[in-house]
Amino acid sequence: MNLIQIIMYVGIFVFAGTGALKARTHHMDIFGGLVIAFATAYGGGTIRDLLIGVHPVNWVNDYLALGLVVSATIIVSFFDSDQIRFKRTIFFTDAIGLGMFTAAGIEISINNNINDGYAVVMGVITATFGGLLADVLCREKPNLLKRGELYATVCAIGGVIYILLKHLGIEKNLGLFICVCIVVSIRILSKRKRIMLPEI
C-alpha cells in the first residue's frame, strides 16, 4: 500500500465519521449509523463506478473498507460530542478528503476512457455525492444543492487544475498535492469571506 492509498483510507475514515455523526443527530441505531457512514464514505465512488461502468464497484471484497467504516461508526458512537469543536476539527480533514477524492475520481475515470471534461465531473461526483446520498437517506434537504459555502465548486476548480497539471506533465503525487492544497485553501477562503454561488 503506497502513500496515496494510505491517505485515501484516512479520507474514507473521516467521511465515514461525519456520516456516523449525521446518523446520531437523526437518532438512528447502530445499523442505521453504519449505512449512513458507508453511504457518506463510499457513495460518491459507487455512483461514479456505476456511471462509468466499473463492476463490481470498488469497495466490494475490500475488508479494509468495511473495517474502516465500522471502526469510524463505533468510535463516533462512544464519542461525547462537543459538536462545535468537532466541526472545526473536521472542516480541515474534510477539505483534505475532498481534494483527495476529486483527484482519485479523476484518475480512475481517465483510466476508464472518460474524457477530461467528464473526468472532472466524475471527480466532483466522487467527492460530493456520498454526502448527497446520505442526506437523501436521512430525509434532509441535500446540503450540496442548497445555497451556502462553496463545496462542489471547490472540487471542480481543484479538478480542472489537476487535469491541467497532468497535461503539463507534472508528476502525479505533486499534482495531487497541489490539488489538495487548492481545495483546502479555497474552502477556507470561501468560508472566511462568505463567498457563495449566486442563487439560480
Add this chain to the structure above:
Amino acid sequence: MNLIQIIMYVGIFVFAGTGALKARTHHMDIFGGLVIAFATAYGGGTIRDLLIGVHPVNWVNDYLALGLVVSATIIVSFFDSDQIRFKRTIFFTDAIGLGMFTAAGIEISINNNINDGYAVVMGVITATFGGLLADVLCREKPNLLKRGELYATVCAIGGVIYILLKHLGIEKNLGLFICVCIVVSIRILSKRKRIMLPEI
C-alpha cells in the same frame, strides 16, 4: 446528426429547463440547479442504462449533453419567470419530449436484447424517472406517483402502440411520429377532461 437526434437534444434541453426551474423554486444555487437539470434531463435514461447494463451510461463523454444542460440552466437563471404562462408553453414541449423519450428508450432497450414488455417498461422509465429522481433530490413528494394527470400511463400507451407499429413493419420515423402524436393528444385530452387513474 440526423433529425431524430436533433429532436432528442431539443427534448433534453426542455427537460433540463424544467429541472432548472424546479431548482429555482427550491432556492438552490447554480450548482444545485445544474444537478437538478441534469437529473431531470438524463436521470431516466441513466436509470434505464444501469438496469439493462449499458456502460458507461449514454451521456458520459458527450460534451453536447453537458453543454445543453448548462445552457438551459443559465437561460432559466436569467429568466424573469411568469410561471403560469411558462407552464402553458412547457406543457407541449414536455409532452413531445415524453413521446420522444419513450420511443427512444424502447429502441435502445430492444437493441440490448430486452423483450417487448420490458422495452415498454424501459421506455416509460426513460421518459419519467428523471423527474422522479429530481423530486427525490429536491425532497418533494414525487409528482409521478401521486394521483393526478395521466403522465406515465400516457407513455405506456404510446410505447405499446410504438411496439405494435414496429411489429407491423411501419417505418421507424413514422412510428416515432405516431407515438409522439398519441402521447401529446392523450396528455391534452386527459388534462382537459381531468381523466385520472383510480387511487390504489
Add this chain to the structure above:
Amino acid sequence: MNLIQIIMYVGIFVFAGTGALKARTHHMDIFGGLVIAFATAYGGGTIRDLLIGVHPVNWVNDYLALGLVVSATIIVSFFDSDQIRFKRTIFFTDAIGLGMFTAAGIEISINNNINDGYAVVMGVITATFGGLLADVLCREKPNLLKRGELYATVCAIGGVIYILLKHLGIEKNLGLFICVCIVVSIRILSKRKRIMLPEI
C-alpha cells in the same frame, strides 16, 4: 421451476403486497402503487446486482416478475384492509421472505466471486434495501435506519449462519431452511422481548 424458486416468487409477491399497501397509505394512484410495489419487491436485488455487476439486473425480461407485482398491487387495491389484522398476518410471511432473500442474495453473490463477508452484506442488502428504496420514494423516514425492532440485524445473523453451514458442507436446501427458521425465530423473539440495537 424448483421448490426454492417457487418460494422466492411467493416472497416477491408478499413484498410487492406490502409495497402496494404502503402506496395506499400515501394515496397514490395505481401507477404509483405499481412503482412502490416493484421497488419493495425487487429494489434490494436490483441494488445488489448493480453493486456486484450483474447486468441486466435479474428481473429484466422476466414476465413472471411483472405479473406477480401487478397481481399483488391489484389485489391490495381491492382489499378492504383491516390493517392491524393484516399486519399480524404479514409479519410471518415477511420474516420468511427476509430469510429467503438473505440466503438467495448470498448465493448469487458467491456465484459472482464476492467473498464471504461481502456476500453477507449483499444478502442483507437484497432482503432490506427494497423497503428502504420504497421509503425514500414515499418520502418516509426509512424504517430500516430508525431505532426499532431488529430487522437488518436479523438478516445479518441468518446470513452469517447460512455461510457457516455452507462451509461445513451442509446441503443447500437444509441450509436455507435453517437460515429462514433462525430469521423467523429472532424476528418473533425480538418483537416479543422488545430487543433493539443501541442508538448510535
